[in-house]
Amino acid sequence: MKRIGTRCLGALRQDAQLRFGVIGLAILLLLCLLAPVLATVDPYYYGPDSLAAPGVSGHLLGTNHLGQDVFSMLVYGVRTSLMVAIVSSMLSGIIGVVIGGIGGYFGGKVDVVISEIINIFLMIPVFFLIMLIVSLFGSDIKNVMIVIGITNWSKNAKLMRAQALSLRERTFVKSAIALGETKMQVLFKYILPNGIFPVVANTTRGMAGAILTEASLSFLGLGDPNVISWGQMIYQGKQYITTAWWISAFSGIAVIITVIIFYMLGDGLNHVLNPKYNQGGNK
Amino acid sequence: MEHLLTVKDLNVTYVNKNRRVMAVRNVNMAVDKGDSLGIVGESGSGKSTLAMALLRLHPKGTEITGQALFEGKDLLAITKEEMNELRWVKIAVVFQKAMNALSPVHRISEQIEDIYRVHCPKASAEEIKTRTLELLKLVNLPERVYNLYPHEMSGGMLQRVAIAISLLHHPQLLIFDEATTALDVVTQGQILKEILEMEKTLATTRIMITHDMSVVATTCNKVAVMYAGELMEFGMVKDVLTHPHHPYTQGLQGSFPSLKGDNKKLVSIPGFLPDLSKECKGCVFAPRCSHATERCHKEKPPMVKTGEAGGAACWLCIGGEENGK
Amino acid sequence: MANNAYIEIKDIQKFYPHKDGKLFHKAGERKYVKAVDGVSLSMQRGEILGVIGESGCGKSTLGRILVRLEDPTSGDVFIDGVSTKEILQKDTKTFRRQVQIIFQNPFDTFTPRDTIQKILLRPLKHHNIGKDTVERLKICKEALEAGGLRPAEDILSRYPHELSGGQLQRISIIRSMFLNPGFIIADEPVSMLDVSVRAEIINMLIDLARNKNAAVVFISHDIALTRYISDNIAVMYLGRIVEYGSADEVIKNPQHPYTRALISNCASVDPFEEHEEISIEGEPPTPINPGPGCYFAPRCYMATEECFKCYPNRVSCGGSHYAVCDKIKVNGAENS
Numbered sequence: 001m002k003r004i005g006t007r008c009l010g011a012l013r014q015d016a017q018l019r020f021g022v023i024g025l026a027i028l029l030l031l032c033l034l035a036p037v038l039a040t041v042d043p044y045y046y047g048p049d050s051l052a053a054p055g056v057s058g059h060l061l062g063t064n065h066l067g068q069d070v071f072s073m074l075v076y077g078v079r080t081s082l083m084v085a086i087v088s089s090m091l092s093g094i095i096g097v098v099i100g101g102i103g104g105y106f107g108g109k110v111d112v113v114i115s116e117i118i119n120i121f122l123m124i125p126v127f128f129l130i131m132l133i134v135s136l137f138g139s140d141i142k143n144v145m146i147v148i149g150i151t152n153w154s155k156n157a158k159l160m161r162a163q164a165l166s167l168r169e170r171t172f173v174k175s176a177i178a179l180g181e182t183k184m185q186v187l188f189k190y191i192l193p194n195g196i197f198p199v200v201a202n203t204t205r206g207m208a209g210a211i212l213t214e215a216s217l218s219f220l221g222l223g224d225p226n227v228i229s230w231g232q233m234i235y236q237g238k239q240y241i242t243t244a245w246w247i248s249a250f251s252g253i254a255v256i257i258t259v260i261i262f263y264m265l266g267d268g269l270n271h272v273l274n275p276k277y278n279q280g281g282n283k
Numbered sequence: 284m285e286h287l288l289t290v291k292d293l294n295v296t297y298v299n300k301n302r303r304v305m306a307v308r309n310v311n312m313a314v315d316k317g318d319s320l321g322i323v324g325e326s327g328s329g330k331s332t333l334a335m336a337l338l339r340l341h342p343k344g345t346e347i348t349g350q351a352l353f354e355g356k357d358l359l360a361i362t363k364e365e366m367n368e369l370r371w372v373k374i375a376v377v378f379q380k381a382m383n384a385l386s387p388v389h390r391i392s393e394q395i396e397d398i399y400r401v402h403c404p405k406a407s408a409e410e411i412k413t414r415t416l417e418l419l420k421l422v423n424l425p426e427r428v429y430n431l432y433p434h435e436m437s438g439g440m441l442q443r444v445a446i447a448i449s450l451l452h453h454p455q456l457l458i459f460d461e462a463t464t465a466l467d468v469v470t471q472g473q474i475l476k477e478i479l480e481m482e483k484t485l486a487t488t489r490i491m492i493t494h495d496m497s498v499v500a501t502t503c504n505k506v507a508v509m510y511a512g513e514l515m516e517f518g519m520v521k522d523v524l525t526h527p528h529h530p531y532t533q534g535l536q537g538s539f540p541s542l543k544g545d546n547k548k549l550v551s552i553p554g555f556l557p558d559l560s561k562e563c564k565g566c567v568f569a570p571r572c573s574h575a576t577e578r579c580h581k582e583k584p585p586m587v588k589t590g591e592a593g594g595a596a597c598w599l600c601i602g603g604e605e606n607g608k
Numbered sequence: 609m610a611n612n613a614y615i616e617i618k619d620i621q622k623f624y625p626h627k628d629g630k631l632f633h634k635a636g637e638r639k640y641v642k643a644v645d646g647v648s649l650s651m652q653r654g655e656i657l658g659v660i661g662e663s664g665c666g667k668s669t670l671g672r673i674l675v676r677l678e679d680p681t682s683g684d685v686f687i688d689g690v691s692t693k694e695i696l697q698k699d700t701k702t703f704r705r706q707v708q709i710i711f712q713n714p715f716d717t718f719t720p721r722d723t724i725q726k727i728l729l730r731p732l733k734h735h736n737i738g739k740d741t742v743e744r745l746k747i748c749k750e751a752l753e754a755g756g757l758r759p760a761e762d763i764l765s766r767y768p769h770e771l772s773g774g775q776l777q778r779i780s781i782i783r784s785m786f787l788n789p790g791f792i793i794a795d796e797p798v799s800m801l802d803v804s805v806r807a808e809i810i811n812m813l814i815d816l817a818r819n820k821n822a823a824v825v826f827i828s829h830d831i832a833l834t835r836y837i838s839d840n841i842a843v844m845y846l847g848r849i850v851e852y853g854s855a856d857e858v859i860k861n862p863q864h865p866y867t868r869a870l871i872s873n874c875a876s877v878d879p880f881e882e883h884e885e886i887s888i889e890g891e892p893p894t895p896i897n898p899g900p901g902c903y904f905a906p907r908c909y910m911a912t913e914e915c916f917k918c919y920p921n922r923v924s925c926g927g928s929h930y931a932v933c934d935k936i937k938v939n940g941a942e943n944s
Binding site for chain 3: 325326437438439467468469470471472473476494496497534535537538539540541542543546548549550551552555556
């Protein structure tokens, strides 16, 4: 455990992108936890002043057309964004790792079928599919997360499959088989743990995509109306963009910053975890 | 004297962020014209580092001290441009994996032409072709190789092409860095024979870097044995291999079985390579040596003359216990 | 003789379909790479059999088939008279306990993420050796110390990349020995190790054959080393055995032209050793539908027209020594 700790610290010191990402993520998590403290007003409270400009009557970033405080909404929006990002990416990560791992490791006909399915999912316009499903099954935030999760696993599966393909030829996998371990044991003890890192990095980057997807859905009016999300705020602010720019602008900036943080985190992880970039290691 | 290459007090240190690995330490050796010197050692012995340092192909940030005089010029002191002039033209090298050195999308003929033009930009296509075909014949390759792509050839053929390329400009010194290691027994045997055959007509001097004693035994007249970055023993092949003086050389001999001779019991050298990033006070081999005395651990042994052309860095060779086998 | 052999390898074949880019093939048109093409051998307990040949001759494929990392296209292996096919059908674990393999690359034999302790405990647990972790740890420590890896405590706490190749290969052998196999395949076990530590691995394998009465198949391209370790040697060329006999017989009195060429091209440590000058052309081709004649005929210095017509017969050269070549005169055997 101590080794892992020192390795993490070393990686943080070494990679500026990762450092940026980790600090950013820490701030986001903090915002998430402290939202009730930081928010000046209840974001669901429809105040008397609608479309107040930033700074007017105590509203730090102004209010929207219903009189809700933009700053407070932004702070609460972090929760939605993080939840969507984490849940959907975990879902797509797990599905991708298992499917890709099975395809790559078992090979043969199983692999042929699985890689065709992966290719189909890589080809279809995912966003259109998501829109379709959400409009059919309702725009509950849970649905949104699940839909994003089960439509975005294909890239992860492709990565994991490639890893499994090369790992199964490694001597330690062969020796595990020769020592009598079953296929499932080999898959979960040797293939997945040794091949998962590129997928971890990709999944983290995928979080940025998930946030954007959720924002886009909300922007198209397919978001969950009962939840405060940045996408929804941009959507609401759209019609007032000329008179009350602050509604869309600040939530847009929030989306951009969060996406950048996750992207940096993913890229940094990729640099640290991907053996291709990691030259300092053992032969 | 008329040595072709003289290496004096060569030290090569790889500098990492937090470590200094002294890969080659205080190596002295001389190569005469027409010699074929085999440098043998195990992994981590510094044999390849030595060659890379001579060619100035070492990674950035490596510290090198000492001298390497080649025809009166110090290879370690001349400018980069001068070194580039020397490489290929006077000193050529053949690496272990020739396939990696050749571009997969160009024919052999195009690649050789490019390499030739680097040093003779005005050479005509005709001239290059004649020279190439001449060399291909020398390394026992059919003429059709000239128009092939690397992937159409086997490992042995590619290695031969690499040897042919190294000979393009009539180099005076040829360095083979594990050039036959990756090949099969039969192919290696063939190439080694061809090298010997080819040297009858060419006046080259050869340095053979290898971990395989048998390669040295069949193709070299002199041998230098390296261990942990230091020179342990050198001398004529027939002397060193039949009567090794240094305990390390003796140990190496004991771990090689003979092909047809008696089946003596193989003995390995106990222990493992010392940490090269630490300064070593005594003899580097002392921790693994069965003859080591207290003195060996404290003082570094000097190179002692053994026989007419040999030397061994061992205290035993001074104390008259020369035959302590 | 064949009936009481401990290991009986019977006519093992392994064909891979040749990838020529065509999706569909007419009947009989499909080509196969014959990696192993009918290998039969028998071994006694405590015997070390060396298998030599150039790369691509099928010796490693044979090794992988013997431990069933790959299934043979046809043929079977009998251990003590029992078909391994039957054993595998009944219980894979039993088979794995009987047959073990030592791999070429010790640096890659262990998963890089676990300590040696974890790595060594896994097979013990999997095969229910030892009651609990305490007892298993004791077994590990004793085995490591017996294998000269001291202090065992220290070794157990290390990660594979912190150990040297020689140490790792010894641990690999120790781990295989936990299962007490009667049949061990060593696939080039020392070719990636330094010369000075090779002997200890070799001596460990000899020790296994002698003291544990295991049959060991030693696959290598190093002829001198194979001769040192083996009782018998089989020479392979393009998936077939071309010569077989006791180690000294095969090396000192080779009969098949391929074996002769192989030995004559093998560089020796002894600068004064006499050499029989035999050179063969080129490198072994890929065995795509070879034959019908002798597979070695295109490179053979002795080949005549007949050699290309049908595959030669086995010619006995005295005792168990045989070579598959029609050109051998029977009096060649009388020299020995």
